[in-house]
Amino acid sequence: MDVFEKLKKAKEKDAKFEQILGSMCTMPHEVARKAYEMFIETNLGDYELFKGTKELEEKAIEWVAKLLHAPSSYAGILTSGGTESNITALWIFKKLSKKKEVIVPKQAHFSFEKASSLLDLKLKVIDCNLYMKAKDIKGKINRDTACVVAIAGNTNFGYIDEIEEIAEICNEENVFLHVDAAFGGFVAPFISKKIFDFRAKISSICIDGHKMGMTCIPCGFLLLREKKWLEEIKVESKCTHTKYQFSLLGTRPGAAAAAVYAIMNYMGIEGYKKMAMRCMDVIWHLAKLLDEKGIEYFEPELNLLAIKVRNAREIAEKLAKLKWYVGVDEENETIRIVAMPHVTKDMINKFVNDLGKVIE
Numbered sequence: 285m286d287v288f289e290k291l292k293k294a295k296e297k298d299a300k301f302e303q304i305l306g307s308m309c310t311m312p313h314e315v316a317r318k319a320y321e322m323f324i325e326t327n328l329g330d331y332e333l334f335k336g337t338k339e340l341e342e343k344a345i346e347w348v349a350k351l352l353h354a355p356s357s358y359a360g361i362l363t364s365g366g367t368e369s370n371i372t373a374l375w376i377f378k379k380l381s382k383k384k385e386v387i388v389p390k391q392a393h394f395s396f397e398k399a400s401s402l403l404d405l406k407l408k409v410i411d412c413n414l415y416m417k418a419k420d421i422k423g424k425i426n427r428d429t430a431c432v433v434a435i436a437g438n439t440n441f442g443y444i445d446e447i448e449e450i451a452e453i454c455n456e457e458n459v460f461l462h463v464d465a466a467f468g469g470f471v472a473p474f475i476s477k478k479i480f481d482f483r484a485k486i487s488s489i490c491i492d493g494h495k496m497g498m499t500c501i502p503c504g505f506l507l508l509r510e511k512k513w514l515e516e517i518k519v520e521s522k523c524t525h526t527k528y529q530f531s532l533l534g535t536r537p538g539a540a541a542a543a544v545y546a547i548m549n550y551m552g553i554e555g556y557k558k559m560a561m562r563c564m565d566v567i568w569h570l571a572k573l574l575d576e577k578g579i580e581y582f583e584p585e586l587n588l589l590a591i592k593v594r595n596a597r598e599i600a601e602k603l604a605k606l607k608w609y610v611g612v613d614e615e616n617e618t619i620r621i622v623a624m625p626h627v628t629k630d631m632i633n634k635f636v637n638d639l640g641k642v643i644e
């Protein structure tokens with residue numbers, strides 16, 4: 285069999301985006317794909333060899349810095365996504381603070397568990413309801429605290445923590461505040477009045493291009509308030525043409541920088557705004573259909589809706605048999621629907637119909 289026949293066969297086994305309702309990833313835009321292909325061989329780990337690609341990376345970082353109101357002292361890193369960004373932020377703040385405790389809300393993404401294990405950090409988990417409020421961290425910061433993590437668009441509910449108020453507390457207590465906006469970063473600026481970025485006194489923020497940014501996997505950004513903090517992770521490369529690296533990864537895809545640069549320029553703020561509003565329209569449509577069927581859910585804040593069910597894992601498995609793939613939160617007994625750009629009202633209509641049968 286021709287190798288491409290084999291590839292085709294393998295792809296046939298994958299779920300199709302017309303069936304995927306619970307993922308935070310989506311079909312990359314044509315423009316991103318084309319740019320990715322053009323730069324497929326480039327390596328940002330050896331950026332001195334790929335000066336043009338490096339410029340695209342810097343321009344893409346600049347675009348995100350502007351979106352998130354970064355001060356002129358900022359620095360940014362293009363990462364492989366939220367996990368790498370979160371690990372890198374905690375790596376930097378551990379080194380700067382020389383402390384080993386990190387405060388995270390209960391809803392924090394599991395990438396912080398990876399960070400804790402890798403960096404030997406102790407996670408102090410705040411038992412907050414649905415999202416973290418300022419009062420939840422009062423009295424929790426102590427002299428071992430390296431950093432507080434807040435979320436703009438948590439993974440299971442899409443809720444935004446009280447970041448402005450939490451930032452005030454962190455500032456008073458003199459601890460770093462990292463904001464995980466991996467999911468919300470490309471939606472909240474366009475549909476929410478909440479301040480979660482550098483307009484609040486935050487130290488760093490991450491945002492993913494391969495989620496609502498419509499670009500190819502892998503693509504995330506980590507932005508730091510102070511460029512000098514990057515020195516903490518500076519490593520001399522003893523083998524490449526490039527002398528220093530400032531990233532967790534070594535070899536890094538320049539194609540990711542080209543793709544995200546291209547799609548940002550193509551979409552522009554207005555394009556992303558339109559897309560975010562369309563996704564919200566789909567999520568409100570879902571809420572309306574659930575209301576009609578008397579199915580309970582958590583009121584959505586972003587384009588993510590958590591449906592209350594009795595046995596989330598079992599329901600998700602039954603739905604998978606009908607070729608609907610949803611997110612599962614066993615702790616809260618919810619199934620998660622994310623209205624990513626590929627999700628249409630038509631898909632939602634058919635899904636709710638099937639959901640009704642499954643939970644009967």
Ligand SMILES: Cc1ncc(COP(=O)(O)O)c(C=O)c1O
Nearest residue numbers: 308365366367393439464466467
């Ligand atoms: C809030 C949040 N942070 C971080 C991540 C991790 O992102 P990635 O899977 O791109 O590493 C996710 C993924 O869903 C997320 O929802």
